[in-house]
Structures are given as structure tokens and as C-alpha cells.
Amino acid sequence: MTSRPIATPRPIALVGIGKIARDQHVPAIAASSDWSLAATVSRSGAVEGVEAFDDFDAFLAARPEIDTVSLCLPPQPRFDYAKKALLARRHVMLEKPPGQTLSEVHELIDLAARMGVTLYATWHSRMAAGVAAAKAHLAERAVRSARIDWKEDVRRWHPGQEWIFEAGGMGVFDPGINALSILTEILPSPVHLTGAVLEFPENRQTPIAATLDFTGGVRAAFDWRQEGPQTWEIAVETDRGPVTLRDGGARLEVDGTEETLPDHPGEYPALYARMAELVAKGESETDLAPMRHVADAMTLGRRETVAAFEF
Template sequence: MDPIRIAVVGVGKIARDQHLPAIAGNRAFSLAATVSPHDPGVPEVPHLESLEQLLEDGPAVDAVALCTPPQVRYGLAAMALKRGIHVFLEKPPGATLAEVAALESRADKVGATLFAAWHSRFAAGVAPARAWLAERRIERVEITWREDVRVWHPGQAWIWEPGGLGVFDPGINALSIVTHILPRPFFLKTATLEIPANRAAPIAADMHFCDTGGAAIHMDLDWRQTGPQSWDIIVETDAGTLKLSNGGAVLSLPSGTEHAEDHEYPGLYARFATLIRSGRSDVDVDPLRLVADAFLRGKRATTEAFID
């Protein structure tokens, strides 16, 4: 079977650190091109400045991975789908729920695969955590996602603009895990969003959810943490406490702790290949819907200006 010819659109840190190595390590794909108006691309791979240029004059591709900021992703995805090209959407899948729904409808009409890729769901501890929780009664959940924005997003002005999500850019990773592992749906009750005086998106958020069985879920997001970073999910159940740490890579159960190597992006590309080969899409917007609810229902509190 011929490999899927894929182009990476947007060659920034996430593309270089995760997408390009994952593609190189998966025989189902061949890297046909890279696209960026700012980055020179990689040696011996055709590089173009725009997706339009690629589709008109570049090498033929079967799929694109969109690693651009979410604010511009809809137009790129729609352009690719118009040609029947399969589309991998980095998280979040779009700047709004409505545009993702429009893309899903378009993909269905043209018979192309659309994949909303939540990489944290492929962290080593997530699948066994989901299986263990399926038979448990959830009593309480505590999510702590605190990191240093200057380390992880230096100089990325787009992330502070409307549609860039601010602290929800990492926070949505936690929500992608929790919506996947908990056996019941949950919804927002209250939220406070701390927004720097000179920015349009929050730097911190305190959120309270409730699942349909009445279990309380608390989420603490903060982009101002220095030193050790915190990416932890604690779930108290009738059978003891489960903890996912290091972004889902380490799982602790009452019976012990499991560690495994990172395989998030290799897992994503294996999933994308399977979807393409089977003619299906996977567009789960539950994490993005919860973030949208936070902006809809959350209280705004102005905090000190943030200087990168």
C-alpha cells in the first residue's frame, strides 16, 4: 500500500518537536512538503510559502497537518477539503465551535477525513485510567494545570488574542483527558478568568464543574508558575484514588504506579492513518465546548499586565 503523502502546514515549535518526528517514524506516511511563510522548512523536502501555492504548483498531497494558530485554521482546512484532501487539525481544532462543525460537514460531503487531534489523550496513562474508572463511582476530581508561559510559549502574541485561548491552550489538554476518562458527562457551574490588563485572553482560571451524577470537578489553571510544572489530575472514587501526573504520562492507582515512554504524537498519526484508510473522521469538540462555556459563563477579573 502506498504511503499517504502529507504536508505540514505551519513549521513552528510543535511541528518540529512533534509532527515531523512522528511522521518520519510512521511508514503509513511520507512527508511530501512543508508550508510556511516564515520558516525555511527541512532539507530535501519541497517547501512552499502558502497552502494555496502548494495546491496549485507544489507536489501532490493526500493529507495536510495544520499546525498554524487556530484563528487562521478554518480557511486552510476548507481549502484542502475542497480538493478532497484529508485534514489533521492540531488542538484546538478551531477558533470557534461553529467553524469546526462547518468543516465536519464539508469533510463528510467530499468524503475526506477530518481529525481533531487531542494529543494528551494518547499519553501513556490515559487509556488504562479510562478503563479503571469505567467501573468506579466518581466522588471528586481535582485538576491542577500550572506552567510557565514564558517557557512554553515565548513571544507567541497570537495566543493572547481572541481565539488564541490564553491559558486554555494548555488547559484544554487537561480537559481532553478528563472528558475522555470520566464515565459521565460534566458541565461548568462557575468560573473566574484572570485576564492581564494588557491582554485579551486569560492567564489563569479557576473553574468548578459537576458531572451528571453530582460529582464535583475543580480545575486550577495558571500560566505564572515557575520552577517545577504541574500537570496533574486526581480522581477520588469508591475504590480509592487515581492520579495522572506529568500530563497523563504517569498513572498512579491504589495498586501501584505505572510509567511509560511518551507516544502521544506517534499515537495521533497512527490514528490518523487508520481513519484515512477506513474512510472515517474523528471530530470530538467536547474539550473546546467546555472552554467556550468558560468564556460564556465565567466572571472576568483584571490582573496585572503581562510582559513577555
């Protein structure tokens, strides 16, 4: 594959032009000095001024010089696209969660290594402004317990997105895995699931709410039915006082006092900057710890049926 000077924006293709692509990926690429959006692939979406394909195979054949693709598709079809891209020796960036199953992603990890290309399983919430500082504080303290409250309105954030409630869509774990990605990043020692209660609407295939219990006194509550103010909070009790991330990690309180955080580019710009670093170094990054917790919840979780849900 051809190499480019680090100062030259690298062409990238965006695959799947839905809500997350328009809200986050397109603006992040537009603001990046590392990347230039050179093509899109979508059955119905497009970005003004950018070459658009409606077939992924046609894109791969027509634009071999675009050696990086960012997959913003739902998790159900993502494996097939990622495998094709890797076989075509393209670097691949995966939206979270990186796939429907752990086995799918492990196969992609092995394939990327064989093809000599970068695979990046992204966790955007780890890039929130307060996460690194929270991790640093907790590294110097003994963790006694932690509480996650991740409660939001699915109609507000995922309007009409039926795939989320289909098998493989993960339901409330689609946002909940963001909290788990932060938890697995900031805790000095790993934890594992000991039990869970999963609430499934009577007409849906994935849960709308979940309560998870972990070793180390860690408990998480996820709910997609919260109206009004939204809650994305991780509160960790330590031997020296509390360390609390609020607003999905954008704010940090230590011992009850809010810290002033350094300027931050935003979660998705930080992801694209990290992808540029990985490609330049010829490395991959594929931590699956958050997804393992979800898989464990599906294995250990006690299922409860709740009222039907409709958008």
C-alpha cells in the same frame, strides 16, 4: 482519489512550520511507517530536504497527489486553510484546539462529510501513556470528585508567541484544553461547567489563569505563571480509592501505587498512527467536548483583571 497499499507510506504536507511542528510533528512523521513528509507550507519556516511552499493555494495546485495535510497553524487562521484543503478533497488533520470557535469546526465537519474526506480533530494529551489505563480503572468505579491542576510557565513553553494572548488564541486554555481532553476521555459520565473565574492581564485579550467548577465535584485550576517545577495532574477520587494521572498523563497511580505502563510510542506518533487508520477506513474523528467546556467558561466565567504580562 487514488488508493495505496497500506504498507506504502502516504505523502503528507505539514502546514505551519513553527515550534510545535518542529518539536513534535516533524519527528513524529519521520518516525512513522504510515507517512512521508512530502511538502511544507509556511511563510518563513522549512524542513531540510523537503519541498517548501510559502503559499497554500500554490501548494494545492502544484501537488495534487499529496492528499493529506496536517495543519499546525495557530487557531486564528486555521479555518480558512482547512476549508480550502477540504474543498480540494484533501484529508485534514487539525492541531488542538481545532479552531477559534465551535461554529467554525462544525462547518468543517459538515464540509468534510460532503467532500468524502477525513477530518481529524486531534487531542494529543489523550494519547498520553496512562490515559487509556486510567479510563479502564474509572469504568469500574464510582467517581466522587476530581481535581485538575494544570500549571506551567508560558515563557518556557510558548516563548514570544503573542498570538496566544490575542483574541481567538485561548490564553491559558491552550494548555488547559489538554487537561479537559483527558477529563472528557476518562470520566465514565459527562460533566458540565457551573462556574468559572478567568484572570485576564490588563494588557491582554485572553486569560492567563482560570478556575473552573463542574458538576460531579470536579474542579480545575489552570495557571500560566508557574515557575520552577511544572504541574500537570488530574486526581480522581472514587469509591475504591484515588486514580491519579501525573506529568500530563504520562504516569498513573491507582490507590497510591504507581502502575507500570506498557511501552508507548509518544503522543504525536500515536496521533499520526490514528490518522492513518481513519484515512484507510474513510472515517473522521471530531470530538469537540473539550472545546465546549472552554466555550462554556468564556460564557459563564467571571472576569478578573490582573497585572500586565510581557514575554
